[in-house]
Amino acid sequence: NAGVTQTPKFQVLKTGQSMTLQCAQDMNHEYMSWYRQDPGMGLRLIHYSVGAGITDQGEVPNGYNVSRSTTEDFPLRLLSAAPSQTSVYFCASSYSWRETSTDTQYFGPGTRLTVL
Amino acid sequence: DAKTTQPNSMESNEEEPVHLPCNHSTISGTDYIHWYRQLPSQGPEYVIHGLTSNVNNRMASLAIAEDRKSSTLILHRATLRDAAVYYCILRDGNYGQNFVFGPGTRLSVLP
Numbered sequence: 001n002a003g004v005t006q007t008p009k010f011q012v013l014k015t016g017q018s019m020t021l022q023c024a025q026d027m028n029h030e031y032m033s034w035y036r037q038d039p040g041m042g043l044r045l046i047h048y049s050v051g052a053g054i055t056d057q058g059e060v061p062n063g064y065n066v067s068r069s070t071t072e073d074f075p076l077r078l079l080s081a082a083p084s085q086t087s088v089y090f091c092a093s094s095y096s097w098r099e100t101s102t103d104t105q106y107f108g109p110g111t112r113l114t115v116l
Numbered sequence: 117d118a119k120t121t122q123p124n125s126m127e128s129n130e131e132e133p134v135h136l137p138c139n140h141s142t143i144s145g146t147d148y149i150h151w152y153r154q155l156p157s158q159g160p161e162y163v164i165h166g167l168t169s170n171v172n173n174r175m176a177s178l179a180i181a182e183d184r185k186s187s188t189l190i191l192h193r194a195t196l197r198d199a200a201v202y203y204c205i206l207r208d209g210n211y212g213q214n215f216v217f218g219p220g221t222r223l224s225v226l227p
Contacts, residue, residue, distance in 0.1 A: 004159075033214065042203060042217030043160070058214060090159045102148055102207075105215065107159030 001026050004108035006091050012114045013081040021076040021111050023091030029106075031097035032074040036060065036087040037110075043090060049074055050097040081115045088112050120204045125222040128194045136189040136221055138204030143184050148207045150215065151178065151189050153200040160203065160217075163189065199225045 007022045025032065033048035035058075045058030049068040063085060065077040074093075078085060089111045094103040121139040128134040140149065151163040164171055164178045166187070171178040177190040191198055203220040 035217075040219070042219050044217070045214055048214055092159075102165055104162040105152075105160075107161065110157075110159050
């Protein structure tokens with residue numbers, strides 16, 4: 001298994017540009033999520049999905065869109081990039097989303113985004 | 117949301133045990149305690165989790181206080197590869213798998 005993969009590894013955007021960060025997993029996981037990590041801070045949840053066709057907002061969703069058309073893929077779209085979105089973005093997945101689950105979350109290697 | 121408190125940083129010598137503390141005084145009865153770590157320039161990785169009893173795995177041990185208001189991650193023999201940021205996380209019952217990360221503890225391991 002490749003696990004959780006993310007592309008690109010690095011990206012530089014100008015203010016106002018849009019782009020899509022790709023995330024894929026080959027473990028048939030129900031749950032996928034996107035986090036951002038600003039320097040010296042912990043991860044903050046942007047959006048998450050509990051299955052194909054089902055998404056919901058996390059703690060910091062403004063400026064981002066997601067969709068989940070397949071179990072494997074969970075892209076994150078930046079609609080109009082702003083310097084405040086400069087961050088490292090991590091995608092994660094786990095087998096089950098249910099409250100009683102103690103499944104391990106698997107994280108991708110991250111995408112480092114700079115918005116000028 | 118139940119929150120955790122960890123020291124900002126800790127130091128250890130190589131091949132010595134390390135005890136990383138975490139306070140979670142507002143933990144609810146069904147919250148699991150999870151530990152993840154983040155090596156430099158990588159995504160977080162799972163270390164261990166528990167509910168009430170102490171837990172051991174190949175990476176570490178987790179000691180949970182009897183009142184569950186604190187826990188300690190124990191690395192039995194620190195190696196240079198264990199230098200990372202360690203996160204103590206309570207699984208949020210409202211969001212299932214949606215973890216709430218704090219700033220964690222940055223562990224430095226000295227040769």
